[in-house]
Amino acid sequence: SGTVVIETTDAMDKAKMMAAMASEPGLMMFTDNTTLSSLLSPDDAAALNKGLDARGIPPATVAKMKPWILSAMMALPACEVARQSAGEPVLDVKLASDAKASGKDVEGLETAVGQLRAMASLPLEFHMKSLVETMKLGDKVNDVNETMIVLYQRGEVGMFWPLFKAVLPETADDQAGYAAFEQTMITSRNKVMAANAMPILAKGNVFMAVGAMHLPGPEGLVEDFRKAGYSVTAVN
Numbered sequence: 001s002g003t004v005v006i007e008t009t010d011a012m013d014k015a016k017m018m019a020a021m022a023s024e025p026g027l028m029m030f031t032d033n034t035t036l037s038s039l040l041s042p043d044d045a046a047a048l049n050k051g052l053d054a055r056g057i058p059p060a061t062v063a064k065m066k067p068w069i070l071s072a073m074m075a076l077p078a079c080e081v082a083r084q085s086a087g088e089p090v091l092d093v094k095l096a097s098d099a100k101a102s103g104k105d106v107e108g109l110e111t112a113v114g115q116l117r118a119m120a121s122l123p124l125e126f127h128m129k130s131l132v133e134t135m136k137l138g139d140k141v142n143d144v145n146e147t148m149i150v151l152y153q154r155g156e157v158g159m160f161w162p163l164f165k166a167v168l169p170e171t172a173d174d175q176a177g178y179a180a181f182e183q184t185m186i187t188s189r190n191k192v193m194a195a196n197a198m199p200i201l202a203k204g205n206v207f208m209a210v211g212a213m214h215l216p217g218p219e220g221l222v223e224d225f226r227k228a229g230y231s232v233t234a235v236n
Helices: 014-023 042-054 069-074 078-085 091-101 112-120 124-137 139-154 157-167 172-201 221-227
Strands: 004-006 103-107 206-208
Touching: 004 091, 004 172, 014 112, 042 124, 069 124, 091 103, 112 172, 124 139, 124 172, 157 221, 172 206, 172 221
Parallel strands: 004 103, 004 206
Antiparallel strands: none
């Protein structure tokens, strides 16, 4: 490949990433008197603090953090947290860094701020409920991650969404929340990714890596590229 494409090249430059996030601090932190605990019932606040204690995180250090940031941290298994803490890059940064070192062009489809804005646009109640449910999973987070790895290796990424619904308790209210999440974080971003990828793909000789949940389904990138006239074939 002559060009490698990832979701956002902002992730390659930590200083640039932090500067972008600092430009809109409200995307990551509560900037008023709100704290995570103030948005929860006493029982849920206790569950949150218990989950943080189990991971060795003092609750006071994350009290002002927006729930979607903390949820992303808590969804990682301990081994991955340790790996990243040791300075190892996440997968897309690794791919892009290797490409750059090999003299390839590196392109991005989104901005990090754009990704955070999408998360922030979802109802706060949905994010808080998701955070508490993630905390209540405890060690089952490891089981979820291992199951996702197995499904990915089998080429069954379309099963990720049913997996989440099977693992997390669901009520009628949750269905609307999940639908909003899927529309905002998956489907809408698919359209942006596809549109931004087209002129890059038109040049040919491109390797593109995005999160697996962007691939399957009638609104997924595979179908988006087929609708644009490309042949899309699974390679084992």
